[in-house]
Amino acid sequence: MKALSDKLIVIVFLAVAASLFVASFIFLDNFEQITSTTTTPTTTTTTTIVNKNNLQLSDGQHTAVLNVPAVDNLGRGVTTLLKVQAKPGDGKVLTDINQLFFWVDTQNSIRVARDVAQNFTSANISQIDLTYTIETNASAVEGPSAGAALAVATVAAVQSRTLRPDVMITGSIRSDGSIGKVDGIAEKAGAAKDIGAKIFLVPTGQGVVNEYKPVTTCEEQGTPGSGFHQRYCSTEYVQKKTNIGEELGITVKEVSNLQEALEYFFV
Numbered sequence: 001m002k003a004l005s006d007k008l009i010v011i012v013f014l015a016v017a018a019s020l021f022v023a024s025f026i027f028l029d030n031f032e033q034i035t036s037t038t039t040t041p042t043t044t045t046t047t048t049i050v051n052k053n054n055l056q057l058s059d060g061q062h063t064a065v066l067n068v069p070a071v072d073n074l075g076r077g078v079t080t081l082l083k084v085q086a087k088p089g090d091g092k093v094l095t096d097i098n099q100l101f102f103w104v105d106t107q108n109s110i111r112v113a114r115d116v117a118q119n120f121t122s123a124n125i126s127q128i129d130l131t132y133t134i135e136t137n138a139s140a141v142e143g144p145s146a147g148a149a150l151a152v153a154t155v156a157a158v159q160s161r162t163l164r165p166d167v168m169i170t171g172s173i174r175s176d177g178s179i180g181k182v183d184g185i186a187e188k189a190g191a192a193k194d195i196g197a198k199i200f201l202v203p204t205g206q207g208v209v210n211e212y213k214p215v216t217t218c219e220e221q222g223t224p225g226s227g228f229h230q231r232y233c234s235t236e237y238v239q240k241k242t243n244i245g246e247e248l249g250i251t252v253k254e255v256s257n258l259q260e261a262l263e264y265f266f267v
């Protein structure tokens with residue numbers, strides 16, 4: 001009786017494991033992750049801008065390289081290195097992402113960027129294998145904010161185009177090719193300038209940051225000689241508009257869609 005019970009437990013365990021294995025392939029949906037690490041460094045490193053933004057490879061392969069601004073887990077502006085390789089194939093999407101939070105959001109951004117690039121270029125993506133590599137020396141918080149950069153690099157890889165090394169972009173990407181708003185604009189702009197970028201592209205309406213600063217005013221009240229004295233204070237929040245480009249010393253341009261962004265990137 002005990003032997004029969006043990007066999008039933010083994011059968012149930014194998015059935016559950018098999019179902020999880022199948023479910024994992026359904027979730028990946030043609031995505032293959034090459035490597036993934038989760039190390040969180042605590043030191044700040046200095047990055048230099050990559051000047052080879054267009055790597056020509058043999059046998060019809062082409063790799064586009066782009067520096068992408070991000071915010072790390074401590075809220076600091078950092079840069080990541082994005083490479084997108086396109087080569088003849090059967091529509092596979094491969095990923096090699098190192099030290100990146102919000103992997104599911106990034107995976108979705110890759111999927112949208114691929115579809116947008118197909119619509120923009122009219123290329124038959126089902127005959128092209130795309131490999132996305134994101135490298136960083138810090139635990140970068142990406143999520144959807146790398147979507148616009150992913151779309152730009154995908155178009156460049158598919159069309160074998162050259163990207164300007166002194167232009168960087170932040171923003172999400174929507175299925176219609178429009179670029180959506182993201183957080184951490186000032187931190188990312190600072191990181192872009194630090195590695196030598198001349199032009200920083202941001203979503204429409206985010207070139208100027210609206211901040212509300214507290215302003216406190218006080219009034220003394222009392223009758224001289226009466227010994228009565230009171231001090232009344234009130235705080236008002238005053239709006240302050242800060243032009244990020246002027247504040248940080250980098251040219252900031254607002255873009256609303258992929259077409260506008262590519263006009264800055266293509267040489």
